[in-house]
Amino acid sequence: MNNQYIIATFGSHSALQILKGAHDESFKTLVIALKKHVSFYQRFPFIDEIVSVDAFLEFPKIEKKLKDKKIIVIPHGSFVAYLGMEGNKKMTLPYFGNKKVLDFEFDRVKQGDWLKKSGINTPKEYKNINDVKFPVIIKSFGAAGGKGYFLVNNQKDLTEKIKFFKNRKFVIQKYIIGVPLYIHYFYSPLTKKLEILSMDRRYETNVDALGRIPFSVDPSYVVVGNSPLVLRESMLPEAYSMGEKVVKKSRELISKQGLFGPFCLETIIAPDQKFYVIEISARIVAGTNLFIEGSPYADLLYNEPMSTGRRIAREIKIAIKENKLQEVLD
Numbered sequence: 001m002n003n004q005y006i007i008a009t010f011g012s013h014s015a016l017q018i019l020k021g022a023h024d025e026s027f028k029t030l031v032i033a034l035k036k037h038v039s040f041y042q043r044f045p046f047i048d049e050i051v052s053v054d055a056f057l058e059f060p061k062i063e064k065k066l067k068d069k070k071i072i073v074i075p076h077g078s079f080v081a082y083l084g085m086e087g088n089k090k091m092t093l094p095y096f097g098n099k100k101v102l103d104f105e106f107d108r109v110k111q112g113d114w115l116k117k118s119g120i121n122t123p124k125e126y127k128n129i130n131d132v133k134f135p136v137i138i139k140s141f142g143a144a145g146g147k148g149y150f151l152v153n154n155q156k157d158l159t160e161k162i163k164f165f166k167n168r169k170f171v172i173q174k175y176i177i178g179v180p181l182y183i184h185y186f187y188s189p190l191t192k193k194l195e196i197l198s199m200d201r202r203y204e205t206n207v208d209a210l211g212r213i214p215f216s217v218d219p220s221y222v223v224v225g226n227s228p229l230v231l232r233e234s235m236l237p238e239a240y241s242m243g244e245k246v247v248k249k250s251r252e253l254i255s256k257q258g259l260f261g262p263f264c265l266e267t268i269i270a271p272d273q274k275f276y277v278i279e280i281s282a283r284i285v286a287g288t289n290l291f292i293e294g295s296p297y298a299d300l301l302y303n304e305p306m307s308t309g310r311r312i313a314r315e316i317k318i319a320i321k322e323n324k325l326q327e328v329l330d
């Protein structure tokens with residue numbers, strides 16, 4: 001039973017996938033859930049223990065109570081949304097992943113620098129508003145799920161919309177008209193191999209509904225869900241190559257250990273079939289929830305259903321067996 005290690009996470013985002021994957025790899029599982037969601041998580045037989053909280057911000061208190069158990073925490077999208085970057089860094093329980101990557105993920109300038117230095121294609125960014133070639137998108141720092149973004153098509157609108165940001169930080173990016181494709185990778189520090197486990201196309205309100213109306217309105221980019229998509233096979237080698245480049249650069253730029261585990265390159269594919277990478281998420285993304293039973297891409301690599309959640313547990317299991325657990329924890 002994997003030396004009785006317990007895989008734990010917050011009850012939201014991709015917790016069900018993570019905990020089912022952990023159970024399938026013979027780990028005990030624990031979910032930290034809001035009181036109002038306890039009965040929901042009780043429905044699932046692969047969850048062994050539920051710790052209830054009034055708010056996720058209570059985590060530091062809960063952490064003290066959990067420190068005598070052999071817990072390994074798996075972060076997902078809710079961790080930073082509810083605890084902030086500092087809250088994540090301060091976590092003392094063993095954490096799957098490299099926390100040093102957080103600084104490069106949440107500072108859009110550092111992130112842009114990482115992506116550009118990796119040698120992958122990114123949309124042009126404008127520092128000076130007089131140089132802007134429209135259309136552009138204005139994005140605040142740390143926006144969650146596409147909230148607080150503006151599409152702007154002329155100078156007057158740009159001046160107006162920027163006022164809205166007041167003291168908040170933002171970037172102005174060339175708006176790429178194309179298909180948003182999110183690629184779900186897993187890099188194993190144990191095998192030193194990169195895997196593409198799945199991919200999704202985002203569904204966003206209201207931008208994805210605008211084709212249904214005959215007049216124009218300002219689009220918004222709030223994510224509501226994800227749909228599956230397979231990529232033209234001729235574009236797959238490039239998808240692998242982009243993932244390898246960001247992993248390699250992270251070891252020079254961030255720390256020796258670099259980026260490992262699950263991550264996602266968020267791309268827009270333009271009509272010239274070029275990928276424009278708009279963002280990197282250095283953790284499990286919610287689009288992987290489509291593939292709890294595996295995906296066409298996971299199926300090419302594994303002869304069993306391999307979700308990203310299960311792949312994380314598999315990595316921890318191998319690390320325990322090879323006595324290398326410290327290499328995958330922070």
Ligand code: AMP
Binds near residue numbers: 013
């Ligand atoms: P929730 O669990 O819905 O409270 O979401 C926690 C965080 O994850 C928020 O920042 C959401 O915007 C983000 N999130 C949740 N679901 C998705 C999704 N399907 N795609 C992208 N981000 C998501």
Ligand code: AMP
Binds near residue numbers: 137145177180204268
């Ligand atoms: P992000 O928070 O960077 O993942 O972006 C959320 C959504 O905003 C994406 O899924 C796109 O629909 C849209 N978006 C962000 N940046 C761009 C861009 N440079 N060009 C076109 N659409 C974008």
